[in-house]
Amino acid sequence: METLEVTDVYVKSCECISILQKEIALLERLGAAQEVVSQAVFSRDWTDMDALFKRLDEYGTEFEELEKERMGLFSELSTILGFEEEKPGFYALTTRLDPDLRRQMTDLYRRLKLDVLKIRISNENLNQYIASNRSVISEFLQAAFPDRKGKLYSRHGREIHSEMRSIVLDRSL
Template identity: 25%
Template sequence: MSIDTLSVKLANLMNEETILLDSISSEEEKLQKALRDNLWEDMEVIINTLSPLSAKMEKVEDARNSTYLKLKSKLNKNDDDGFYAVAMHMKGQNREDCLGGYRKMKIALLRMQGITAGIDQYVRTVGETSKAVLEEVFPHRKGRIYSSRGCEKPVQSDPMILNRHL
């Protein structure tokens, strides 16, 4: 393949990846709302929607990476050279398309990472809060309990049922 063909293919793959990142971000926003509102059934549907999107994303990412490495090789660039160093050796509109696609993809990725970090922080906070409440309600379960041999021993207690809407 020629440098021009690889450049066009790379720009198209970056645009496809951006669309997928936006789709995943949209689903993650729905997941975040479902988590916040304790809509467990909705969360299951959303997670099932995210799985095929993630699989498709992985395929597009692999294709984009492969195309980029071929382009880098055609341009005789080192492994240490970044994307912008490679893009500067493309011609006219192909360079503009690749640079624009790269910027859009990075913005979509940052958006998705922000949403994912928000979900992670929320889940950690709720988990830590629930653990702290349970330790206050059941102080005998707090910390670790050891046997006479010095091995950690599970706490013997009655099973507890928590309401989903806690």
């Protein structure tokens, strides 16, 4: 490999490492914000929920931008490393790197994947909690107000929801 290519490989590898570190830091902030949302849902504290969802959306947008940048760097790095037509997987790409760079990049990449998995599992747990609560409330309302049962259809044949009147309870359930 020429000296220029070695320098390019080192520079692109360092840029990839920097992007991976930024993604991990962002995932930590996203995970903390998601935990705040979960706690708010569990405690039924709906104040500031719009701000929390906006923050999560901003984190998602920022993560997508970092991901695009990282994929571009991987593509450039694969070209520099001699992968002609094929686009190698991450671990195949790192086999052609210096051992220290390889270890650092693979450690960060593994941590990134684990953090994404943790957030995904946490999100699925929250979704299951919300779905089960929605089901319990729906079943209770159907039992308490049988006149709301059944499906209603518009004159065009589309299903419409029955009238959703406000319910005021003077007792705690």
